[in-house]
Amino acid sequence: MEECKKHSGMESDMKNLQKETTEQWTAINLLRNRLPLWATIVISLLTFLLGISLKYGAIVGAVARGTE
DSSP states (O other): OOOOGGGTTHHHHHHHHHHHHHHHHHHHHHHHTSOOHHHHHHHHHHHHHHHHHHHHHHHHHHHHHTOO
16 A cells, blocks of 8 residues: 555654653653752752861861961
């Protein structure tokens, strides 16, 4: 049977749509598995405070030893 020229690419179009749908759901699931914004902010704040305390500790230690 001869294929209709109007619908000859339907099968490949359907495969492409299925592939695109799979890729979209993969991207959506990656976004769902991220940490919430508040947790990211808390972790950033704690890291910042740790850095400040380490720097302060180094300065206090240097002053205590008599060197700057």
